[in-house]
Amino acid sequence: MPKDPYSWIENSLQTIHKAGWYRSVQTINKLPGSTVEIDGKTLINFAGNDYLGLAGHPRLIEAAINATKEYGTGTTGSRLITGHRDIHRQLELAIASLKKTQDAIVFSSGYLANIGTISALVGKRDLILSDGYNHSSLKAGATLSQATVFEYRHNDIQHLEILLNQHRENYRKCLIITDTVFSMDGDICQLPNLLNLAEKYSSMLLVDEAHGTGIFGEKGSGVVEHFGYTGHPLIQMGTLSKALGSLGGYVAGSSSLIDYLRNRAPSWIYTTGLSPADTAAALEAIHLIKEEPQRRKKLWENVEFLKYLLAEYQIKTLFQESPIFSVPVKDAETVFELGKHLKEAGILTGIIRPPTVPTSRIRITLIAPHSSEHLTELGRVLESVLNLDKT
Numbered sequence: 372m373p374k375d376p377y378s379w380i381e382n383s384l385q386t387i388h389k390a391g392w393y394r395s396v397q398t399i400n401k402l403p404g405s406t407v408e409i410d411g412k413t414l415i416n417f418a419g420n421d422y423l424g425l426a427g428h429p430r431l432i433e434a435a436i437n438a439t440k441e442y443g444t445g446t447t448g449s450r451l452i453t454g455h456r457d458i459h460r461q462l463e464l465a466i467a468s469l470k471k472t473q474d475a476i477v478f479s480s481g482y483l484a485n486i487g488t489i490s491a492l493v494g495k496r497d498l499i500l501s502d503g504y505n506h507s508s509l510k511a512g513a514t515l516s517q518a519t520v521f522e523y524r525h526n527d528i529q530h531l532e533i534l535l536n537q538h539r540e541n542y543r544k545c546l547i548i549t550d551t552v553f554s555m556d557g558d559i560c561q562l563p564n565l566l567n568l569a570e571k572y573s574s575m576l577l578v579d580e581a582h583g584t585g586i587f588g589e590k591g592s593g594v595v596e597h598f599g600y601t602g603h604p605l606i607q608m609g610t611l612s613k614a615l616g617s618l619g620g621y622v623a624g625s626s627s628l629i630d631y632l633r634n635r636a637p638s639w640i641y642t643t644g645l646s647p648a649d650t651a652a653a654l655e656a657i658h659l660i661k662e663e664p665q666r667r668k669k670l671w672e673n674v675e676f677l678k679y680l681l682a683e684y685q686i687k688t689l690f691q692e693s694p695i696f697s698v699p700v701k702d703a704e705t706v707f708e709l710g711k712h713l714k715e716a717g718i719l720t721g722i723i724r725p726p727t728v729p730t731s732r733i734r735i736t737l738i739a740p741h742s743s744e745h746l747t748e749l750g751r752v753l754e755s756v757l758n759l760d761k762t
């Protein structure tokens with residue numbers, strides 16, 4: 372036995388450093404927006420999830436301040452005890468209205484929504500089929516549920532059907548889980564095929580709209596709306612922390628589903644209710660999404676313009692289906708270096724390394740407030756920095 376039971380931590384950290392997987396925080400000042408300030412230097416921000424530019428919007432800020440003055444900073448307890456306010460219910464009804472579902476339930480984060488919902492829906496005698504590239508919170512929920520979990524190859528419907536065919540009949544309930552917009556590469560799930568298989572094999576389908584809500588669909592309801600499946604029986608979850616510019620998570624679906632979750636989702640029952648400020652900000656964001664579709668339109672214009680620039684510069688990204696663009700890079704060390712060069716040139720991107728993804732990538736996210744100058748600069752700098760790697 373080792374003398375110091377904590378010494379392994381230092382050793383593990385050294386291993387993380389050696390692999391080039393070490394991560395640390397960077398301090399960002401001022402309001403969120405298309406540019407950020409880091410160490411006194413202004414960078415164009417292509418690393419955030421504030422797709423519609425709402426996280427610093429005066430109306431969200433005002434709503435948060437007013438709610439804080441009216442209800443205080445904390446909700447003082449779980450929703451079922453002392454933590455429920457009328458604005459929680461208003462937010463839930465606004466989400467249900469945006470999604471056109473019977474009801475919705477708000478959790479204190481998207482992560483909590485996924486782990487609580489999945490572990491409430493299935494258990495030991497049940498089966499989960501999970502896309503290989505699913506978000507960490509979906510995977511964590513699957514593990515927590517104690518159901519049998521099989522991962523199907525990323526976006527591979529044939530593989531999913533093989534697994535359903537092989538295993539479905541050996542289990543009581545079955546749940547298929549997937550991101551709608553995959554958070555690292557920005558590609559989109561094959562929702563029509565997933566729904567077909569769910570029906571054929573009597574399985575529930577839970578879709579994670581973290582990067583879909585506010586962005587996809589005519590009304591900004593998400594990828595479900597984009598594919599024309601509004602009103603279809605399925606379980607839609609998402610976050611209030613991306614296009615909605617706040618904090619928190621939600622599940623939208625049938626009244627009985629939501630009522631069941633209020634009674635059975637431990638990460639909703641045993642955690643403190645979402646703060647008044649976050650709740651009111653998210654509610655205001657949903658109003659803005661309905662009132663100002665031009666934000667969503669501008670975001671998609673930016674996507675189209677970047678696609679044009681990438682073609683001009685002959686820069687390859689994995690997909691071009693959403694505001695998330697991912698440039699594959701050969702290894703963790705190189706991506707770290709390229710990220711540094713981009714930063715020196717005034718461009719902030721996501722530097723994504725294992726274990727988040729199997730191979731390294733530069734991840735670029737576009738937001739509505741980016742100007743064409745910002746995007747032109749991105750294209751120019753990206754080309755010159757990627758060429759450094761080739762020489």
Ligand SMILES: *Cc1c(COP(=O)(O)O)cnc(C)c1O
Nearest residue numbers: 480481482506554581610612619
């Ligand atoms: C960000 C994200 C979450 C977690 O949401 P939070 O509200 O930040 O906890 C869940 N799923 C996906 C796909 C995400 O990208």
